[in-house]
Amino acid sequence: MTHPVRIFRNGPIFDGHRLRIGAFAAFEEGRFTQFGAEENAPQTGIEIDLDGDILSVGYVDLQVNGGGGVMFNANPSVETLQRMSVTHRSLGVTKILPTLISDTAEKTRAAIAAAKEAIETSVPGIFGLHLEGPHLSITCKGAHDAALIRPMEAEDLAELLDAARELPFLKMTVAPESVSEDQVSQLTRAGVLVSLGHSDADFDTCQRYFAAGARCTTHLFNAMSQITNRAPGLAGAAIANGAVSTGLIADGIHVHPEVMRLAWQAKQGPGQIFLVSDAVAVAGTMLSRFELGGRSIQRKEGQLRLTDGTLAGADLDLTRAISVLVNQVGVDLDQALAAATSVPAALCGFPAPGLHAGVTRQNNMIRIRADLSGILPITQPALRRWFARSPALCGSGSPGIANFRGIYGPLVGGKIAHSIKASLRQDCSAHIVCRCWSCAKSADQVIQKMTPE
Numbered sequence: 001m002t003h004p005v006r007i008f009r010n011g012p013i014f015d016g017h018r019l020r021i022g023a024f025a026a027f028e029e030g031r032f033t034q035f036g037a038e039e040n041a042p043q044t045g046i047e048i049d050l051d052g053d054i055l056s057v058g059y060v061d062l063q064v065n066g067g068g069g070v071m072f073n074a075n076p077s078v079e080t081l082q083r084m085s086v087t088h089r090s091l092g093v094t095k096i097l098p099t100l101i102s103d104t105a106e107k108t109r110a111a112i113a114a115a116k117e118a119i120e121t122s123v124p125g126i127f128g129l130h131l132e133g134p135h136l137s138i139t140c141k142g143a144h145d146a147a148l149i150r151p152m153e154a155e156d157l158a159e160l161l162d163a164a165r166e167l168p169f170l171k172m173t174v175a176p177e178s179v180s181e182d183q184v185s186q187l188t189r190a191g192v193l194v195s196l197g198h199s200d201a202d203f204d205t206c207q208r209y210f211a212a213g214a215r216c217t218t219h220l221f222n223a224m225s226q227i228t229n230r231a232p233g234l235a236g237a238a239i240a241n242g243a244v245s246t247g248l249i250a251d252g253i254h255v256h257p258e259v260m261r262l263a264w265q266a267k268q269g270p271g272q273i274f275l276v277s278d279a280v281a282v283a284g285t286m287l288s289r290f291e292l293g294g295r296s297i298q299r300k301e302g303q304l305r306l307t308d309g310t311l312a313g314a315d316l317d318l319t320r321a322i323s324v325l326v327n328q329v330g331v332d333l334d335q336a337l338a339a340a341t342s343v344p345a346a347l348c349g350f351p352a353p354g355l356h357a358g359v360t361r362q363n364n365m366i367r368i369r370a371d372l373s374g375i376l377p378i379t380q381p382a383l384r385r386w387f388a389r390s391p392a393l394c395g396s397g398s399p400g401i402a403n404f405r406g407i408y409g410p411l412v413g414g415k416i417a418h419s420i421k422a423s424l425r426q427d428c429s430a431h432i433v434c435r436c437w438s439c440a441k442s443a444d445q446v447i448q449k450m451t452p453e
């Protein structure tokens with residue numbers, strides 16, 4: 001089977017650091033070969049017209065609790081991680097840190113085993129594990145179950161140090177209220193990325209824990225001691241301490257855009273702010289509710305809340321977080337893209353993402369819609385032009401809506417497991433709505449395999 005040269009052009013190209021305008025990028029045998037000014041693009045090969053969309057290195061998401069209808073906590077298994085991997089890949093994430101929120105010791109062991117197996121069996125994108133709790137502060141529990149929050153005991157530490165040896169990457173969110181400085185030091189020495197979060201600790205305490213080895217904080221401003229005039233809290237320590245990086249849920253709901261702007265301007269480096277989705281089961285689906293530890297969570301108007309109103313995860317993907325940073329906070333596009341790619345990658349110790357000849361795989365590149373409204377399959381034909389050529393396909397009865405058919409899923413007993421039908425607005429602005437014909441399940445990730453009807 002031959003793999004022809006593919007030449008991407010007519011859209012900005014982001015290599016993890018720089019946004020190149022008026023450039024082409026060529027891939028051969030699925031690997032990047034060269035880029036340059038568009039007028040110097042190779043004359044032979046398959047040209048892919050980006051139509052203004054951004055060709056970018058894939059996202060890195062360090063806080064993913066679920067997706068595709070499943071929660072990692074509900075069933076910490078390799079099957080769950082496979083589903084999360086497929087779902088989040090369709091949302092542009094090429095490296096995923098599955099996240100277990102506070103749970104029992106048995107569930108924690110199962111999560112460690114599942115992550116280990118997923119990595120051994122090369123489930124795409126899974127590179128480690130994030131344990132968010134249970135060693136947190138009950139005062140700042142957020143949506144975590146208070147009954148599961150507890151101090152870190154010697155046996156817990158021993159198991160975690162074992163997990164750090166077995167997993168290529170382990171991140172732990174802990175609170176000084178439940179973990180000692182010595183435990184943080186031991187975890188850090190074992191290679192764990194220790195992140196302070198779900199904590200009411202004061203500024204000086206947080207600084208001591210950073211000195212002990214913690215070098216990250218979890219979802220800045222949410223479920224932590226806030227900045228006040230005489231007490232800068234964990235939020236203040238996260239911004240003031242240059243050695244510390246911090247995750248941010250940039251949906252415009254968890255943190256006010258104006259507060260995000262202040263934090264962005266004030267953050268001391270080299271630590272940086274990076275984007276996380278805090279995604280849950282509803283990610284990549286049309287679900288309106290899901291369960292978390294037996295409690296019902298409703299999805300409404302871009303928010304996920306327990307019945308008492310507590311925010312429980314985010315109805316967010318990283319493209320929308322980038323859009324909020326750019327359009328509501330005023331961050332430059334290249335910085336917002338870096339906050340979802342090279343910044344979290346560097347924190348995890350990955351080699352800097354970029355376009356490296358013979359190394360960077362086309363499969364690890366994503367295509368972000370020009371208006372930052374979502375992700376498209378990388379080699380998707382220029383839809384706006386395609387619609388202009390094929391107005392007759394708008395035959396669903398709704399003006400401006402076109403139907404697609406496609407196939408998705410593995411072959412089961414010689415039959416395709418899912419076949420889908422999708423609708424897409426003519427201006428390409430709306431999310432594609434997909435339904436599986438055979439099982440009636442929502443399956444947004446099918447767009448990867450769609451062909452025009």
Ligand SMILES: [Zn+2]
Nearest residue numbers: 132142219223
């Ligand atoms: Zn949290």
